[in-house]
Amino acid sequence: MKTYPKITATTSTLSESDLEKFAIEKYGLNETSRCKLFRTGINHTYMISDGAKKFVLRVYFKDWKTELEISEEIRLLDLLNENGINVSHAVPDSDGNYIQKLNAPEGLRHAVLFTFGEGDKIRFLNEETCFTIGSVMAKMHKVTSGESLERLAFDEHSLLHSAYKTSTSIFSDALPEVKYLKQTISRISGSFASRKFLDCPSGIVHLDIWYDNMSIRNDREITLFDFDNCGNGKLILDVAYFCKQLFHIESDKEIYNQKVAAFLDAYRSQRSLSDAELAFLPECGAAIFIYYLGMQASRFDWSNIFMSENYLKMYIGRIRAWLDYHQDKVSNVNVLTRSKAE
Incomplete structure (x- = not known):
């Protein structure tokens, strides 16, 4: 039988449908929620919506940020939110955890669900x-x-x-x-x-x-x-x-x-x-x-x-x-x- 070499990945684009099922189960979201890839860049960004409410799922690039660095970002967002600064802040899952660990082809990747900031992006500001x-x-x-x-x-x-x-x-x-x-x-x-x-x-x-x-x-x-x-x-x-x-x-x-x-x-x-x-x-x-x-x-x-x-x-x-x-x-x-x- 012919065999083929196993090649590891440095990064991958994770399945929308798999992340959709994961988010619904992990965060107790509405069964009608849908997950769509929004942007691949430094990290990968997915939009999750049930038609009435939106969330942003950030999937971090492998080894881009440590778990401690991510938790510190979340701590800052909580601090700002508590002090009346409007920010897109992290959402805990059903167990109260903010940081998820995903078994991607290239290895462990972290993910965090954030609230969606309503409004527009305006390039030419008045x-x-x-x-x-x-x-x-x-x-x-x-x-x-x-x-x-x-x-x-x-x-x-x-x-x-x-x-x-x-x-x-x-x-x-x-x-x-x-x-x-x-x-x-x-x-x-x-x-x-x-x-x-x-x-x-x-x-x-x-x-x-x-x-x-x-x-x-x-x-x-x-x-x-x-x-x-x-x-x-x-x-x-x-x-x-x-x-x-x-x-x-x-x-x-x-x-x-x-x-x-x-x-x-x-x-x-x-x-x-x-x-x-x-x-x-x-x-x-x-x-x-x-x-x-x-x-x-x-x-x-x-x-x-x-x-x-x-x-x-x-x-x-x-x-x-x-x-x-x-x-x-x-x-x-x-x-x-x-x-x-x-």
């Missing part, structure tokens, strides 16, 4: 919504300031050096974009090592707050979700990342400035945001983008469909445009200041 987001983020930071999770610390090493090392496993360090990346990391590292930066308020950060990770209703009701990347770091990181994403979405920079002003005004109405923190906003935004480039490189099983030299040019171009824009703003302010002095 000023009123930006104001609301600023208020929500500040309220979240008031809860997480000074707190910590047993998860990754977003510091100079993780945001910059580790990300660079991983990125150069995919891209040659001889490429001009990688050379620019190395120079930028060197410059930002110096700032992050400064006493002014080290003295900035720290706490738990989301690190991925932008339109794609929130549901919006009536411009004023915001539900945050996808805390998969949450960890410990300077609170200004969340502020910077939202501003940087808005920068790339809004091509009219005059309108962008108006939206950022609304966002920051709302944030400051809820929580103090010092000029010292804001001074690091450009570099923090760039650092997070560098971190995510490293993440994409580390998950080539998912990112290979877009990770190319052309993609790198676009991605580094966005970092350069962001930093150049803020450098020009500083230069213009300095010119105006000198003119007034003269």
